[in-house]
Amino acid sequence: MEPQHRQGILRLTHWQLWGPGLALTILCLGFSLVEPRFATLENLQVIADRAAIPLILAVGMTFVVLQGSIDLSIEGVMAACSLTVAMLILNSRSGLNLGSLGIALALLPGLLIGFLNGLLVTRLRVPSFMATLGAWSVAFGLAMLVSGGQPPLIQEQSFRSFGLGRTWAVSNLALVAIVVLAFGYVLQNYTRFGRYSLAIGGGEELARLSGLPVDRYKVAAFAVSGLLAGLAGVLGSARIGLGHVDIGLGQMLSTITAVVIGGTSLSGGRGGILQSALGTLILAVLANGMIFVGITPDLQKAVEGAIILSASLLATWRLRSPLRIVR
Amino acid sequence: MRRAIRPFFPLGVLLALVATVGTVEPSFLSLDNLSLLAGESSVILLLATGQTLVLLLGGIDLSMAALAALVSVWIALTLPTLGAGVVLGALALSSLLGAAQGFLHARAQLPSVIVTLAGLGLWSGIALAIAHTSVPISAGYSAIGWLDGNSFGVPHAFAFAATALGVLATLMHRLPLGRTVYAIGLNPKVAILSGIRVGRVKIFAFAVSGLFSGLAGMTMAARTYSGSPSIADSLLLPSITAVLIGGTAMTGGVGGFARTLIGVLTVTVLRIGIAAIGIDPAYEPIVYGVLAVAAVALNTDRSTLFAVK
Amino acid sequence: APLCEKSQIRLVNSMREIAQPYHANLDKGGRLFAQWAGLEQRYVLQLNQGDSDKQVSLMRGILSTNPKCTIFNVEPNSDPVIKPMVDTANRSGVWIVTHWAHGEGLHPFDSNPQWVAHVAVNSLDAGVAISKILVDAIGGKGGIVALQGRLDTDPARKRFAGLQQVLKDQPGIQLLDQQTANWDRTAAFPVMQTWLAKYGTQIKAVWAANDDMALGALEALRAVGLAGKIPVVGVDGIPEAIDAIAKGEMSATVSSDAYYQGSIGLAMGVCVLTGQVPLPKTWPKERREFYLKLQIITKANAGQFRGDPQASAYAPEWDCANLWSRSTGKAF
Amino acid sequence: MTHPVLRVEQVSKSFGGIRALNDVSIEIRASEVVGLIGANGSGKSTLLKVLSGLCQPDSGRITLRGEILKLKGVADAAKAGIGMVFQELSLLPNLSVAENIMLGHEDAALRAGFYDWKALRALAAVQLGKLGSRISPSARTDSLSFAEQQVVELAKVLAIEERSHNEPVILLDEPTSMLDAAHIEAVLEQIERLRGRSSVLFVTHRLDEALRVCDRIYVLSEGRCVAQRDRANFGIADLQQHMFGHKLGVARSDPGESPHPKTKSGLSVRALCRLPSYRDINFDLSSGEILGIAGVAGSGRESLCRALFGIEPPDSGEIVLDGQTLQLGEPADAVRLGIGYVPAERRIEGIVAGLSILENMTLVHLGGLCRGPFLDHAREKALVTHWIKQLHITPGAAATPAQHLSGGNQQKVVLAKWLVAGAPKILILDHPLRGLDVGAQRDITLLIRELAQSGIGILLIADTYEELITLSDSIIVMKDGVVSGHFPAATTKPSELQILERMT
Numbered sequence A: 001m002e003p004q005h006r007q008g009i010l011r012l013t014h015w016q017l018w019g020p021g022l023a024l025t026i027l028c029l030g031f032s033l034v035e036p037r038f039a040t041l042e043n044l045q046v047i048a049d050r051a052a053i054p055l056i057l058a059v060g061m062t063f064v065v066l067q068g069s070i071d072l073s074i075e076g077v078m079a080a081c082s083l084t085v086a087m088l089i090l091n092s093r094s095g096l097n098l099g100s101l102g103i104a105l106a107l108l109p110g111l112l113i114g115f116l117n118g119l120l121v122t123r124l125r126v127p128s129f130m131a132t133l134g135a136w137s138v139a140f141g142l143a144m145l146v147s148g149g150q151p152p153l154i155q156e157q158s159f160r161s162f163g164l165g166r167t168w169a170v171s172n173l174a175l176v177a178i179v180v181l182a183f184g185y186v187l188q189n190y191t192r193f194g195r196y197s198l199a200i201g202g203g204e205e206l207a208r209l210s211g212l213p214v215d216r217y218k219v220a221a222f223a224v225s226g227l228l229a230g231l232a233g234v235l236g237s238a239r240i241g242l243g244h245v246d247i248g249l250g251q252m253l254s255t256i257t258a259v260v261i262g263g264t265s266l267s268g269g270r271g272g273i274l275q276s277a278l279g280t281l282i283l284a285v286l287a288n289g290m291i292f293v294g295i296t297p298d299l300q301k302a303v304e305g306a307i308i309l310s311a312s313l314l315a316t317w318r319l320r321s322p323l324r325i326v327r
Numbered sequence B: 001m002r003r004a005i006r007p008f009f010p011l012g013v014l015l016a017l018v019a020t021v022g023t024v025e026p027s028f029l030s031l032d033n034l035s036l037l038a039g040e041s042s043v044i045l046l047l048a049t050g051q052t053l054v055l056l057l058g059g060i061d062l063s064m065a066a067l068a069a070l071v072s073v074w075i076a077l078t079l080p081t082l083g084a085g086v087v088l089g090a091l092a093l094s095s096l097l098g099a100a101q102g103f104l105h106a107r108a109q110l111p112s113v114i115v116t117l118a119g120l121g122l123w124s125g126i127a128l129a130i131a132h133t134s135v136p137i138s139a140g141y142s143a144i145g146w147l148d149g150n151s152f153g154v155p156h157a158f159a160f161a162a163t164a165l166g167v168l169a170t171l172m173h174r175l176p177l178g179r180t181v182y183a184i185g186l187n188p189k190v191a192i193l194s195g196i197r198v199g200r201v202k203i204f205a206f207a208v209s210g211l212f213s214g215l216a217g218m219t220m221a222a223r224t225y226s227g228s229p230s231i232a233d234s235l236l237l238p239s240i241t242a243v244l245i246g247g248t249a250m251t252g253g254v255g256g257f258a259r260t261l262i263g264v265l266t267v268t269v270l271r272i273g274i275a276a277i278g279i280d281p282a283y284e285p286i287v288y289g290v291l292a293v294a295a296v297a298l299n300t301d302r303s304t305l306f307a308v309k
Numbered sequence C: 001a002p003l004c005e006k007s008q009i010r011l012v013n014s015m016r017e018i019a020q021p022y023h024a025n026l027d028k029g030g031r032l033f034a035q036w037a038g039l040e041q042r043y044v045l046q047l048n049q050g051d052s053d054k055q056v057s058l059m060r061g062i063l064s065t066n067p068k069c070t071i072f073n074v075e076p077n078s079d080p081v082i083k084p085m086v087d088t089a090n091r092s093g094v095w096i097v098t099h100w101a102h103g104e105g106l107h108p109f110d111s112n113p114q115w116v117a118h119v120a121v122n123s124l125d126a127g128v129a130i131s132k133i134l135v136d137a138i139g140g141k142g143g144i145v146a147l148q149g150r151l152d153t154d155p156a157r158k159r160f161a162g163l164q165q166v167l168k169d170q171p172g173i174q175l176l177d178q179q180t181a182n183w184d185r186t187a188a189f190p191v192m193q194t195w196l197a198k199y200g201t202q203i204k205a206v207w208a209a210n211d212d213m214a215l216g217a218l219e220a221l222r223a224v225g226l227a228g229k230i231p232v233v234g235v236d237g238i239p240e241a242i243d244a245i246a247k248g249e250m251s252a253t254v255s256s257d258a259y260y261q262g263s264i265g266l267a268m269g270v271c272v273l274t275g276q277v278p279l280p281k282t283w284p285k286e287r288r289e290f291y292l293k294l295q296i297i298t299k300a301n302a303g304q305f306r307g308d309p310q311a312s313a314y315a316p317e318w319d320c321a322n323l324w325s326r327s328t329g330k331a332f
Numbered sequence D: 001m002t003h004p005v006l007r008v009e010q011v012s013k014s015f016g017g018i019r020a021l022n023d024v025s026i027e028i029r030a031s032e033v034v035g036l037i038g039a040n041g042s043g044k045s046t047l048l049k050v051l052s053g054l055c056q057p058d059s060g061r062i063t064l065r066g067e068i069l070k071l072k073g074v075a076d077a078a079k080a081g082i083g084m085v086f087q088e089l090s091l092l093p094n095l096s097v098a099e100n101i102m103l104g105h106e107d108a109a110l111r112a113g114f115y116d117w118k119a120l121r122a123l124a125a126v127q128l129g130k131l132g133s134r135i136s137p138s139a140r141t142d143s144l145s146f147a148e149q150q151v152v153e154l155a156k157v158l159a160i161e162e163r164s165h166n167e168p169v170i171l172l173d174e175p176t177s178m179l180d181a182a183h184i185e186a187v188l189e190q191i192e193r194l195r196g197r198s199s200v201l202f203v204t205h206r207l208d209e210a211l212r213v214c215d216r217i218y219v220l221s222e223g224r225c226v227a228q229r230d231r232a233n234f235g236i237a238d239l240q241q242h243m244f245g246h247k248l249g250v251a252r253s254d255p256g257e258s259p260h261p262k263t264k265s266g267l268s269v270r271a272l273c274r275l276p277s278y279r280d281i282n283f284d285l286s287s288g289e290i291l292g293i294a295g296v297a298g299s300g301r302e303s304l305c306r307a308l309f310g311i312e313p314p315d316s317g318e319i320v321l322d323g324q325t326l327q328l329g330e331p332a333d334a335v336r337l338g339i340g341y342v343p344a345e346r347r348i349e350g351i352v353a354g355l356s357i358l359e360n361m362t363l364v365h366l367g368g369l370c371r372g373p374f375l376d377h378a379r380e381k382a383l384v385t386h387w388i389k390q391l392h393i394t395p396g397a398a399a400t401p402a403q404h405l406s407g408g409n410q411q412k413v414v415l416a417k418w419l420v421a422g423a424p425k426i427l428i429l430d431h432p433l434r435g436l437d438v439g440a441q442r443d444i445t446l447l448i449r450e451l452a453q454s455g456i457g458i459l460l461i462a463d464t465y466e467e468l469i470t471l472s473d474s475i476i477v478m479k480d481g482v483v484s485g486h487f488p489a490a491t492t493k494p495s496e497l498q499i500l501e502r503m504t
């Protein structure tokens, strides 16, 4: 991993970071120029806070995507775990009050759904796109059944104040996200799970030829993604104070967007956690910045599309070559 | 042997599904209900057909539904003043926008996901900006109204969509282009080294998916007598689901158009049939999810795909 | 003479979903009525999960069995679905009552025999009502921010128009910014945060196009200890909002009364099918398309709106004699 | 007399209708190097795949040190101490060399479950050292030249020595087929070295290699084991007899006075440069001429060829064809102008595994196979069937999926691609005989001659000096990216030594 090697792995990630990094910088500079208040510490905190949950989702998604699969179930998982946590800790509906145990238990649905996704892909060999899409529908349906017209309100104050609070001027959620990011980085670069994920994405057949237990690591990746989506759902509930079926509304597309504009390839084998982190930041800064510089809501969708394009153009223009395969 | 019957799996699954719903709710099998089913499937069919071509190339087009919505808005806004001509104009426009996406994908070598995600934002953003909310077609409806009709129990929209699919399928089989699409989907590098202009093929494919988005938008406008910026949002995933249920692989080069037709009908039965057999609608998403996955599990030909992604 | 055996009548409530209070209450209202009318076995719920195309398909999907005795009470997922659903009704003989808003140039009384009525919600009034309360709450001066609903929907546009109308003659009030949060609570939170970072103490009040977003913004205010210190208003009158109003964390909301919306259409249908009222085509226009009386909920009256109501509360309004008791006049 | 370590008894394996292995019995004794030879498609790779757990036999028995061996996958084989180098590269392009070499066996480089990259690279370096290679363990594998990757493959399998406590069994499927002389030497030395401490099963099409390092040789033919010979009675003619059921006339190794018209028409390269691969390249290739390029791995010759086909655009310089300067933006441009290219890496660059023989062969010329706008399926079929016969491709059904073909037969398809429906003006052949059995090598050699005589200019990167000298009319030698020697057609052919001098 040391930089001194001309083609060392970290070095490689470094120049892969160069593109999205530049895009992010330009975006920030641009916004600051138009609206100086954008560059205040207060707003940095807000951006960090906004990026927290997407970042957690992106970390999980990245491993799945590195392997060449995809996880569309995260919105359903978030909903399921949101309802679960709200029903398990002190709340307006269930009469249960399991406290921190309840919070831990609330992650299980995520882990479970992720695990099932993995089994569907590896055992039944259902394409991940379809397996996880189905899982989304099922998880979401279950969440709606539980919600049943009266979403459980969370009355556990410590949980609420964690969700809304800050530590050393950084929002607690952002801190959790940073920990998850570090955890993801180590996983990717220093463990078999991470390296084999890259291998599987680089060539699943070849990985099997080399005798790697491919299926096991695929299941693991979906499980991690499910677990982190669950965490995101739980944290989201801590923030808005109830079990909410729409807690993950729109997160699936934006997470995938973040991952790919970071430079991680959907066909697998290329990219990584840090890229996804940058992608997430680009989207967070964009959403925040568009409000700051006062782009009218009617146009924001279009502007976002345009920025996504230019950002990825900037990021990959120099990589173009006749034999470069892009799917 | 197993190979021989493989292609018929999707059809089997579809028939089994229809039969099941039919036994619970006999009226479901009535001719007018079946023809209704066909009619309801027409928009998804158009989206799925365009998507199939892109998936065969190994790409994906997430912008189709948004582009369809834009076209519906464009038609609704201009039809009253400019007359029937705008329909062709709208189709030309959507093909052009599709081609533009293909161009970025092929020439700037951006992943199709990124380009079409951006497209998704752009098209729906523009539709919103020019229409704000849904626009009723105040005049000139007849230019697209024929799509809403029904002859000999066959809904025109369905006949139209099925014909469009048929034409594309035939061309893909007879033209060299078809062969190159599969080659590119299976192994783009070899395709390039065989002197195939992969870039052009991609641009063409996205132009076609753009065209089919346009056809879908036109059909929706005809079905709802209006255009709306969010009219088709909810059809993107069902249309891709349909292609996969048909047995076309997301990894490219495996599958085809006839399969997509079956996939679309399956999805339509799932969307409407579940309600018909009268299970508590609150459970619908769960049943839908399970059945959709089951259908794909039965239909994907595992022998052709070494790696499942 | 009755058009149908009572036992043949089928009641269909067609709406988006039932996981959230507003829509769940639509369904509850429908069931309350079915029970009251002794038709609970004949009550059918259709959920489109936010899929407009599916809402139409679902309707057409059950027409193969006795359409002429079926009555649809429709919360349109989006305006465009009304036209095809009405046409389907005219073709098949199904009876249909629609709510909220429909595309322009479309009216029950324009040769739509099966379109019993359109129970319109005057979103402009709703917007005006909460805006006035908000203005008073901050004594007519200071900066405010506005959270819009899904920009491509009629309620979103009209409610915001209501705000603008009120602000026209409120020189003291400055609309600092307006953004959309797509009716969504989680989306509203970061938007509010961003505003707090950008405008800080300039923000004196928060206007939201529905309660969900209002509550999302409220949590963002809570995070910086401003909950209850800055007035917040919304629309819908969902239970949480009413609680927040009682607690003084929200100032007001406007309710179209989901229970009523979910039942009145069914009531109209039954009255028609049992021959207790003449065929809709004979009704005066203002009975075919009228505005619904809105309930403005503030700290003063919040108490009355808490908890699920009894059928008895609505029975008088379901009576074929005063189906129009909540009409505030023609909506065209 | 040593006891057998690995014993294969009456093993059969069929794919659909094809009997790839038919009742094959062989045995490998301790510290023995066993050769496995046979025509393309005779079942060699299949046998090795069975032994490495990659596919399960239909019938028969395999015993390792007396115990019955049931391999559910490659991992099992590895555990049992069986390692294999596959015929096609099996490296992961997006990982570092070190990771590839140690893949699946990183334990020694793990500290509490976490990678110790220093240790991992050190371990990998040891293996590379055995082959005297200076490839950086932290290089990204796909940044290596093809030959370099083959070396990594070998290093990967050598690692098995350290792993298994008792003598490992090493299966090598044509490990030398894609190497240049220098590397082949290194590989053969390794095999010699391994003899002491492990058993080796060695597949090759180069009989001279087999004869040199093998203690015994088995001959496969159409899935049957038809002969076994040991050192005492090796004999090329005898072995070929068994391989093909008939003796082979050896390919004529004299210049082959191909009376090509020395017209001015043809390809000229002027001051071509692409750093760091090559610079200031000048040469002419007139139509009907065969121009051989000699050079070690990394000499830049492959990059040069890829430039002429529009894959790696040069930084500067001119490419002129029939007096017209070419702008090659993408390979399609080259193909339109009549340039063909048979790449060295079959699996990745030559074959679309998912398509049939027919679809692969006609991919280049689809345009020429149309009646009106539509494909003329009948004509396609006819042409393809002709070439399948001409090149003895088995199985011979045009609809056979390419992925079902043996390595050599795939190679034939790749070659045919450029000849079906009209040959190009210039044909670039990068190791065209790679992986072909002796018979096929002879056929293709003759074919290449015929093509030249028919007026095609051929640019050749050959496997061996013999091949190079025999086939080429003129030869240029490349060293470190520059032309270090030129032997024009007029002069008498150079000797191997003369070429070597200029290469190194």
Ligand SMILES: Nc1ncnc2c1ncn2[C@@H]1O[C@H](COP(=O)(O)OP(=O)(O)OP(=O)(O)O)[C@@H](O)[C@H]1O
Pocket (backbone or CB within 6 Å): D015, D016, D018, D019, D020, D038, D039, D040, D041, D042, D043, D044, D045, D046, D047, D087, D394, D395, D403, D404, D405, D406, D407, D408, D409, D435, D437
């Ligand atoms: N997966 C498969 N499906 C169908 N047939 C196969 C498959 N693999 C190999 N075959 C067939 O089995 C026979 C033996 O193939 P194999 O690869 O073992 O030959 P080989 O001796 O290695 O030839 P070569 O020297 O060209 O590598 C060939 O006829 C081939 O077509």
Ligand SMILES: Nc1ncnc2c1ncn2[C@@H]1O[C@H](COP(=O)(O)OP(=O)(O)OP(=O)(O)O)[C@@H](O)[C@H]1O
Pocket (backbone or CB within 6 Å): D143, D144, D145, D146, D147, D276, D277, D278, D295, D296, D297, D298, D299, D300, D301, D302, D303, D304, D481
């Ligand atoms: N990306 C690169 N960075 C640094 N050096 C490189 C790079 N690519 C190639 N080289 C060096 O340039 C020289 C030529 O490389 P090239 O790949 O052309 O050799 P080659 O043509 O593959 O040799 P051959 O094919 O004859 O075995 C080699 O020394 C190689 O190490």
Ligand SMILES: O[C@@H]1[C@H](O)[C@H](O)CO[C@H]1O
Pocket (backbone or CB within 6 Å): C022, C149, C155, C183, C210, C211, C235, C236
């Ligand atoms: O839930 C939404 C909003 O709350 C608004 O009241 C419009 O109607 C419903 O669809």
Ligand SMILES: [Mg+2]
Pocket (backbone or CB within 6 Å): D044, D045, D046, D087, D173, D406, D407, D408
């Ligand atoms: Mg072989």
Ligand SMILES: [Mg+2]
Pocket (backbone or CB within 6 Å): D145, D146, D147, D298, D302
């Ligand atoms: Mg090379």
